[in-house]
Amino acid sequence: MARKLPAKDVVIIGLGWTGAILAYELAKTGLNVVAIERGPWRDTATDFPPAYAQDELRYAVRLDLFLRPEQQTLTFRNNASQTALPIRSFSGFLPGNGVGGAGIHWNGQTWRFLPTDFQLRSHLEGRYGKAALPADMTIQDWPVTYDELEPYYDRFEKLCGTSGKAGNIRGQKQAGGNPFEGWRSSEYPTPPLKQGLGATLFAEAARKTGHSPFPQPASNLSEAYVNPLGVKLGQCTYCGFCERFGCGNYAKASPQTCVLPALLRFPNFSAQTESEVTKINLDSTGKRATGVTYVDTSGQEWEQPADIVLMCAFSFFNVQLMLLSGIGKPYDPQTGQGVVGRNYAYQTTSSVSVILKDKILNPFIATGAHGMIIDDYNGDNFDHTGLGFVGGGYMGFGQTGARPIQTRPVPKGTPKWGAEWKKATAETYQRACSLATHASSYSYKDCYLDLDPTYKDRFGRPLLRMTFDFHDNELKMSAYLTDRLAEIAKAMDPVELVASPRKGPYDSTIYQTTHNTGGTVMGADPATSVLNRYCQSWDVHNVFVPGGASVFPQNHGYNPTDTVGALAYWAADAIRNRYLKNPGPLV
Amino acid sequence: MMRRSLTATVLFAGLTGAAFAQDTQSFDRIERGRYLAVLGDCAGCHTAPGGAPFAGGLALQTPFGTLVAPNITPDPETGIGNMSNDDFLATLHEGRGHNGKRLYPAMPYPAYTKMTDDDVLAMRAYFATIAPVKNPVVSNQLPFPLNIRLAMAFWNGLNFTPGRYQPNPQKSAVWNRGAYIVEGPAHCGTCHTPKTLLGGDKNNVALTGATLQGWFAPDITNDTRKGIGGWSIDDLVQYLKKGTNNWTLASGPMAEAVSHSTSQMNDDDILAIATYLKDNGEGGVSAKPAVVAANNNVMHAGAAIYKDSCAACHKDSGQGEANLFPRLAGSALVQSDDPTTLARVVLHGTRAVATAGAPTGPAMPAFDWRLDDAQVAAVLTYIRSNWGNAAEAVSATAVATQRASLAKSP
Numbered sequence: 001m002a003r004k005l006p007a008k009d010v011v012i013i014g015l016g017w018t019g020a021i022l023a024y025e026l027a028k029t030g031l032n033v034v035a036i037e038r039g040p041w042r043d044t045a046t047d048f049p050p051a052y053a054q055d056e057l058r059y060a061v062r063l064d065l066f067l068r069p070e071q072q073t074l075t076f077r078n079n080a081s082q083t084a085l086p087i088r089s090f091s092g093f094l095p096g097n098g099v100g101g102a103g104i105h106w107n108g109q110t111w112r113f114l115p116t117d118f119q120l121r122s123h124l125e126g127r128y129g130k131a132a133l134p135a136d137m138t139i140q141d142w143p144v145t146y147d148e149l150e151p152y153y154d155r156f157e158k159l160c161g162t163s164g165k166a167g168n169i170r171g172q173k174q175a176g177g178n179p180f181e182g183w184r185s186s187e188y189p190t191p192p193l194k195q196g197l198g199a200t201l202f203a204e205a206a207r208k209t210g211h212s213p214f215p216q217p218a219s220n221l222s223e224a225y226v227n228p229l230g231v232k233l234g235q236c237t238y239c240g241f242c243e244r245f246g247c248g249n250y251a252k253a254s255p256q257t258c259v260l261p262a263l264l265r266f267p268n269f270s271a272q273t274e275s276e277v278t279k280i281n282l283d284s285t286g287k288r289a290t291g292v293t294y295v296d297t298s299g300q301e302w303e304q305p306a307d308i309v310l311m312c313a314f315s316f317f318n319v320q321l322m323l324l325s326g327i328g329k330p331y332d333p334q335t336g337q338g339v340v341g342r343n344y345a346y347q348t349t350s351s352v353s354v355i356l357k358d359k360i361l362n363p364f365i366a367t368g369a370h371g372m373i374i375d376d377y378n379g380d381n382f383d384h385t386g387l388g389f390v391g392g393g394y395m396g397f398g399q400t401g402a403r404p405i406q407t408r409p410v411p412k413g414t415p416k417w418g419a420e421w422k423k424a425t426a427e428t429y430q431r432a433c434s435l436a437t438h439a440s441s442y443s444y445k446d447c448y449l450d451l452d453p454t455y456k457d458r459f460g461r462p463l464l465r466m467t468f469d470f471h472d473n474e475l476k477m478s479a480y481l482t483d484r485l486a487e488i489a490k491a492m493d494p495v496e497l498v499a500s501p502r503k504g505p506y507d508s509t510i511y512q513t514t515h516n517t518g519g520t521v522m523g524a525d526p527a528t529s530v531l532n533r534y535c536q537s538w539d540v541h542n543v544f545v546p547g548g549a550s551v552f553p554q555n556h557g558y559n560p561t562d563t564v565g566a567l568a569y570w571a572a573d574a575i576r577n578r579y580l581k582n583p584g585p586l587v
Numbered sequence: 588m589m590r591r592s593l594t595a596t597v598l599f600a601g602l603t604g605a606a607f608a609q610d611t612q613s614f615d616r617i618e619r620g621r622y623l624a625v626l627g628d629c630a631g632c633h634t635a636p637g638g639a640p641f642a643g644g645l646a647l648q649t650p651f652g653t654l655v656a657p658n659i660t661p662d663p664e665t666g667i668g669n670m671s672n673d674d675f676l677a678t679l680h681e682g683r684g685h686n687g688k689r690l691y692p693a694m695p696y697p698a699y700t701k702m703t704d705d706d707v708l709a710m711r712a713y714f715a716t717i718a719p720v721k722n723p724v725v726s727n728q729l730p731f732p733l734n735i736r737l738a739m740a741f742w743n744g745l746n747f748t749p750g751r752y753q754p755n756p757q758k759s760a761v762w763n764r765g766a767y768i769v770e771g772p773a774h775c776g777t778c779h780t781p782k783t784l785l786g787g788d789k790n791n792v793a794l795t796g797a798t799l800q801g802w803f804a805p806d807i808t809n810d811t812r813k814g815i816g817g818w819s820i821d822d823l824v825q826y827l828k829k830g831t832n833n834w835t836l837a838s839g840p841m842a843e844a845v846s847h848s849t850s851q852m853n854d855d856d857i858l859a860i861a862t863y864l865k866d867n868g869e870g871g872v873s874a875k876p877a878v879v880a881a882n883n884n885v886m887h888a889g890a891a892i893y894k895d896s897c898a899a900c901h902k903d904s905g906q907g908e909a910n911l912f913p914r915l916a917g918s919a920l921v922q923s924d925d926p927t928t929l930a931r932v933v934l935h936g937t938r939a940v941a942t943a944g945a946p947t948g949p950a951m952p953a954f955d956w957r958l959d960d961a962q963v964a965a966v967l968t969y970i971r972s973n974w975g976n977a978a979e980a981v982s983a984t985a986v987a988t989q990r991a992s993l994a995k996s997p
Contacts (some may be wrong), residue, residue, distance in 0.1 A: 045949070045952060224911065229946070230909050
């Protein structure tokens with residue numbers, strides 16, 4: 001029996017990037033805000049101090065900061081003819097756990113989507129004709145434009161102190177930046193990171209082959225920075241332990257390093273950790289949420305009444321909770337009707353490994369988002385006529401670290417173990433590097449999320465089921481992009497080159513990325529979206545999904561965090577300036 | 588130090604006598620009392636962590652035993668609801684509580700005695716307005732014979748000079764206001780002035796630093812090597828207001844003082860304190876000890892440990908990062924004679940205060956599990972004799988002593 005707590009104005013489910021931003025923005029207005037977080041409290045000094053944060057075995061191999069399948073997992077199948085089975089060991093993607101969420105263990109890549117990405121379907125149909133798009137592709141325009149989101153991208157980047165070089169300030173092209181990017185209202189808050197030899201060699205090769213390399217935008221800071229909340233971040237030390245690690249040097253943007261110190265000063269904010277929300281409760285009309293029910297570590301169930309419910313969990317768990325709470329109509333892939341779970345998408349990645357001659361790359365000097373990149377083959381930056389696919393991605397040299405357990409590059413044909421393998425590792429480590437493509441994953445009728453008919457979580461609720469596979473469009477795109485990358489790599493004069501374009505079927509046991517998108521998408525039409533343009537539920541007006549990647553109608557050729565952060569500020573402004581004055585549907 | 592004369596005291600009391608006629612219930616007076624309680628950091632001792640305001644219960648570990656700060660809410664039975672104004676004045680000015688019962692100088696009456704009657708009574712007016720809380724506190728938990736309060740009559744005879752603050756006419760009003768706050772309500776010397784064996788202030792070396800509760804409260808005179816001589820007035824203002832400046836960040840007991848007291852002081856008073864402290868002491872450089880030679884084996888070991896464990900934040904140059912990682916080069920604390928705090932923060936780590944003006948609150952991690960006594964001593968010796976710093980080598984024995992004492996009372 002749930003025990004009822006005193007009512008709050010706002011309850012936030014999940015205290016990661018979006019939860020922390022919304023909590024700060026709403027606590028600032030004087031509202032009483034509580035955040036309920038499934039995982040533990042995490043703090044830089046106590047949980048990942050530099051005295052032991054760089055522990056590859058603990059964090060990168062044993063995945064200390066991540067969600068454990070026994071806490072929560074999902075089932076997976078490639079298509080509807082298969083029976084989905086539970087993921088019992090996360091490996092293909094790694095959802096975060098605890099305060100800070102994925103904002104702790106990310107690499108810091110901070111990309112904006114392209115202006116045309118926001119009008120994807122109308123743009124592509126306009127340029128190539130309706131027939132150019134596969135019949136089962138369900139991409140759609142975003143309900144917001146790049147111009148509308150630009151000030152919010154700017155706010156999130158200033159929160160993080162992102163390091164980079166602008167390529168376009170208010171329409172003026174800037175030398176050294178990304179010539180393809182949308183306009184920016186200002187330069188990056190901090191200058192670009194320093195680049196190592198590998199990135200420099202790639203940039204030379206890219207220029208030689210007619211491309212436009214630029215430093216990757218990074219929220220691993222090139223210099224110390226005070227953000228608009230008054231919180232100070234340190235300078236990145238290029239230690240090479242970003243992805244899967246917390247930063248002990250206060251140098252990687254995260255809820256911990258950017259928001260929580262300021263948020264915790266509000267007496268009207270509180271956080272309830274190690275407590276999982278099991279349901280959003282609705283009133284008898286089903287049109288209004290009354291709050292949430294959660295379970296603490298002792299198994300005690302609590303009801304937290306609130307006037308506004310903000311779903312700020314990782315994308316999968318927003319979808320699962322919405323389905324379990326009966327908010328919105330579940331998607332049916334047979335009829336194409338319904339919306340919750342629709343348009344699940346991912347990311348299409350590939351690599352080109354090269355071994356150079358007589359070089360000392362010192363690849364261990366790295367950060368999560370350091371590197372030189374080209375954007376010539378992203379989105380619709382290049383003419384797709386006759387190519388047989390749409391979409392694209394960025395590519396380049398993005399060395400995130402070369403840690404001793406998991407970085408063991410050897411030439412083809414080297415034995416997998418023993419003296420020869422050790423010798424080859426020693427000879428190759430300093431000369432090897434891996435170039436990568438990071439490309440779009442458009443949405444399809446048969447790629448979706450629903451509730452599993454068989455498997456249940458620790459609370460007896462159905463697990464979420466993922467049905468996903470790569471489509472020909474994405475595989476062709478990956479082949480094309482990987483070929484282009486290999487051409488540039490050849491200009492680096494390697495002694496060995498191995499190109500690995502993405503091949504199907506999708507394998508959930510091989511790590512690719514944790515950019516899992518869609519399922520509660522935002523849109524202009526309630527028939528094809530769960531949320532309106534303010535990230536507000538079409539059906540239950542006091543429920544918002546303020547900016548998590550589950551709101552993306554499809555995934556584009558960039559990492560999602562900058563857009564997630566921008567949408568969080570966009571939704572926060574809509575709630576503060578519009579919803580609080582007149583609670584009800586904003587559209 | 589100020590000279591005191593009986594005549595001046597009487598005159599000063601006479602001047603403030605007019606204030607007695609004020610309405611004790613006026614908002615302005617109660618607000619002034621609240622602010623004086625901030626200047627005096629009353630909450631620092633009388634409010635237990637997470638407890639009701641001023642309801643007592645924070646145990647103070649003194650070299651002589653444990654004292655618990657009493658309940659000073661207006662509850663008549665367990666608080667000070669029955670205390671008369673005269674009793675209250677006697678408590679703050681003479682260290683005599685209810686019914687003449689003698690207080691221990693953990694209650695800083697040797698400093699509060701400098702406060703004007705009017706200020707003390709304004710505080711009294713404020714304390715009468717806070718919520719009464721029934722919370723019996725046994726203050727005196729000292730061992731025999733120190734638990735005999737009458738012993739304090741003897742102690743007072745040796746160590747205590749009652750009397751109000753006497754302005755120095757040679758100095759500005761701002762300077763005098765600063766001196767009044769530092770020597771009176773803010774009782775800075777309670778931590779920062781060296782103590783005699785009996786725990787009395789060594790007033791001839793006031794504010795030159797002292798060790799208490801496992802921390803070394805640094806020299807805050809104007810000495811450029813061991814004190815704050817290298818700091819500008821603005822550095823001091825920033826430190827008191829935000830808990831951090833270009834040099835360092837407040838942690839340990841000073842974090843509490845910043846949090847409860849200095850960060851809530853008004854800008855004029857902070858400037859007054861800074862003005863006074865920058866004009867206190869000789870302002871010279873204390874004699875530099877010989878620098879430990881760079882080719883010494885301990886220095887070699889220390890340099891390697893520093894590179895491996897410290898340089899990522901404090902930088903190779905020892906410059907640190909303003910408001911985030913303390914600067915070690917030129918740091919007074921690093922060069923202080925007593926390495927208690929240095930050993931402590933390396934072994935156990937510490938967290939800087941977070942304030943409205945500087946909310947970050949970064950922390951130094953603990954290294955006790957990773958560095959042995961000799962290694963801690965080596966890295967401390969290295970930072971004390973590098974980048975132009977000069978201080979005695981730290982011995983492994985000193986680190987071991989701190990490690991043992993932290994194990995007993997973290």
